Amino acid sequence: MKVFLGFVLISGVGWLLDMVSYAALSQLVGVAPAYANFISSMVGVTYVWIIALNRLFDRREYGKSIYLPIYWGYQGASILAYSALISIVAASTINSKIGEILGVPHHLVAKIIITGPNLLTNFIFMTILTRFMKPGAQ
Template sequence: MQMLLSNYYRQFFSFIIISGIGWLIDISGFIVITTLFGLSIFHANMISPIPAITYVFWVSTKKTFDEKKSSIKTVYKYLIYFLYQLILLILVSWFGQWIYDIVTKSNLIEIGVILNNLKIIVKFMITPISMLMNFLVMKMLIEKV
């Protein structure tokens, strides 16, 4: 039991580091898309994670998880993961836009730091949700399917 927990924690830590790099890829794209192109949080959050999703999947498959020998090729697992990501992105992007809309209609928007950085603040708020879900789904997909 102790060994299983130890392996789980090792995998989680490894996934967090790899996802952190993916998040830097994502946030860089998010900043460019929202700043230069003025897109909404919903739309920017639908576009910016695509390179990060791809990076995290392939690196985590090789470096973090113990890939199960399966009749399903890794490329098909990637497509399954990508479809899952699209669903998650829609839900999380909608949630992020909802938070943004609530804050912009509240008195909090009068605080200059919040007003000037609200899109980034919302991105930071929704990231842990995605990261935890991604770890659980990837672990299941790579090791169990």
């Protein structure tokens, strides 16, 4: 549980990086929600990978190993799936109403809604992947 809570905290910072870049891309640049989500999510997951490996999983192979491309590959597939889900949720009437009530763009509400399931699947995958890595490797 301690590792999961640490992952939640580190992911929270990654999520903030993700949300700021997502909002900038979608609001300021006009990038479509699915594309903005993919780009911004890669920023966040790379941050989480580097910090969580050192501080939570006691793994230090992030810079010179095959595991980072594997993680990015998983994240790419995951981000594509969650981006498609964001597009569906963002287009829903309920999501639009929530956005109106909160005074927040509906595509930001959609991203917030999918954050929980995304966090859980990312933690599970990273936990499994790090089991293949050497502890404290340099």
